[in-house]
Every structure is written in structure tokens, then in C-alpha cells.
Amino acid sequence: QKEVEQDPGPLSVPEGAIVSLNCTYSNSAFQYFMWYRQYSRKGPELLMYTYSSGNKEDGRFTAQVDKSSKYISLFIRDSQPSDSATYLCAMSDNDMRFGAGTRLTVKP
Amino acid sequence: NAGVTQTPKFQVLKTGQSMTLQCAQDMNHNSMYWYRQDPGMGLRLIYYSASEGTTDKGEVPNGYNVSRLNKREFSLRLESAAPSQTSVYFCASSEWRAVRTEAFFGQGTRLTVV
Numbered sequence: 001q002k003e004v005e006q007d008p009g010p011l012s013v014p015e016g017a018i019v020s021l022n023c024t025y026s027n028s029a030f031q032y033f034m035w036y037r038q039y040s041r042k043g044p045e046l047l048m049y050t051y052s053s054g055n056k057e058d059g060r061f062t063a064q065v066d067k068s069s070k071y072i073s074l075f076i077r078d079s080q081p082s083d084s085a086t087y088l089c090a091m092s093d094n095d096m097r098f099g100a101g102t103r104l105t106v107k108p
Numbered sequence: 109n110a111g112v113t114q115t116p117k118f119q120v121l122k123t124g125q126s127m128t129l130q131c132a133q134d135m136n137h138n139s140m141y142w143y144r145q146d147p148g149m150g151l152r153l154i155y156y157s158a159s160e161g162t163t164d165k166g167e168v169p170n171g172y173n174v175s176r177l178n179k180r181e182f183s184l185r186l187e188s189a190a191p192s193q194t195s196v197y198f199c200a201s202s203e204w205r206a207v208r209t210e211a212f213f214g215q216g217t218r219l220t221v222v
Contacts, residue, residue, distance in 0.1 A: 044198075045213070046210045088150060090151075095153065098151040099150050100148050101150060
């Protein structure tokens with residue numbers, strides 16, 4: 001079993017839809033939870049960062065962490081074509097572990 | 109600011125050839141990392157350097173060596189390339205190894221071993 005599981009998609013939604021991206025993990029020592037966005041042929045860039053459980057909101061993006069269920073989510077409201085990218089969850093205690101990434105396409 | 113710069117961007121090698129991937133960062137970061145990215149596998153850590161003068165193995169170090177040349181530069185060497193090393197390689201840096209700080213990634217090197 002992988003430490004971090006993420007559905008690779010692909011996921012295709014119409015512009016304006018609410019997008020839900022999810023990861024599960026097995027290592028209860030993880031304390032830091034991150035979402036990276038990776039555009040085609042580019043390196044990943046940090047999108048959201050959360051410590052321990054709870055919610056964090058940044059504009060149209062909301063990150064949720066449920067440590068009791070070992071489950072994290074990223075919600076994108078009012079999705080835009082510019083949100084089309086691969087989204088990677090990452091989590092860590094000392095070393096970072098990445099999910100496989102979910103490829104998202106937002107169609108105009 | 110260039111951030112993290114990797115060279116080359118693309119490379120094709122024959123099985124058994126060697127090559128070095130170069131990485132430089134201009135953010136005065138202490139920690140640097142090499143990852144490989146394969147379809148369905150996500151990013152996997154090959155080696156890291158927590159600070160200048162130190163290097164340590166990550167998840168998938170076999171077949172690779174690294175050198176932390178100075179605070180700015182961290183190179184990855186394939187001594188005898190194998191088709192299983194066909195991948196996209198990313199260099200990253202962060203202020204410290206502690207993951208409370210953001211990791212910044214380069215644009216990647218697409219390596220094909222035939």
C-alpha cells in the first residue's frame with residue numbers, strides 16, 4: 001500500500017463548477033499537508049499549506065484536513081480554464097511524500 | 109530572480125552512458141532535493157542535501173549519485189543509465205529541510221534512456 005493515495009483522474013468539468021480533489025494516507029505521523037499545482041511541462045508550485053487538522057481558505061481554494069480519517073481535500077469554487085493543471089497532494093513529518101497527482105481540465 | 113534552474117531540459121541517452129544533471133538555486137536556500145516523476149507514481153525523492161556539505165538517500169537512490177558543490181548547486185549523476193531511469197527529473201530547494209517551509213521546483217529535465 002502506498003503511503004499517499006490519490007486518484008489520478010483525469011477529471012474534466014465545465015467552467016464554473018465546484019471541483020473536489022482528494023487524497024488518503026496511511027502514516028499517522030504526517031503533520032503538514034500541502035497541495036501543489038503543476039502546469040504541463042512545468043515544475044510543481046505550492047498552492048495551499050495546512051498544519052494538522054482543519055480548514056484553510058485562499059480565494060477560490062479551500063483545503064481540508066481530517067486526520068482522524070487520514071483524508072485531505074482541495075475544493076476549487078467557480079473553476080476557470082486557467083485552473084487546468086495536475087494537482088498533487090503532499091504530506092510530511094520530516095520527509096515529504098507526494099500523491100500521484102490528479103489531472104484536471106476545466107472546459108470553457 | 110531565476111529561482112531553481114535545471115540543465116539540460118531534455119536528454120536522450122543510450123543504455124550504459126553516463127550524464128550529470130545540473131541544478132542551481134539563487135534563493136540562498138539551505139536544502140536541496142532531487143525527485144523523479146513517473147506516470148501514476150507521483151514525485152519520488154532520490155537524494156537530498158539538508159545543508160551544504162551533507163547528502164542523504166531518499167526513497168529511490170539506486171543508480172544515482174549526487175554532489176552538493178556549494179550552497180547554490182546540487183548535481184545528480186547517472187553513472188550507467190538504464191531504461192528504467194527514463195523519467196522527468198526535478199530539482200527543488202527549500203529554506204531548511206523542515207517541511208514547514210515551501211519547496212521551490214525547477215522546470216524539470218526530461219530524460220529518455222534507449
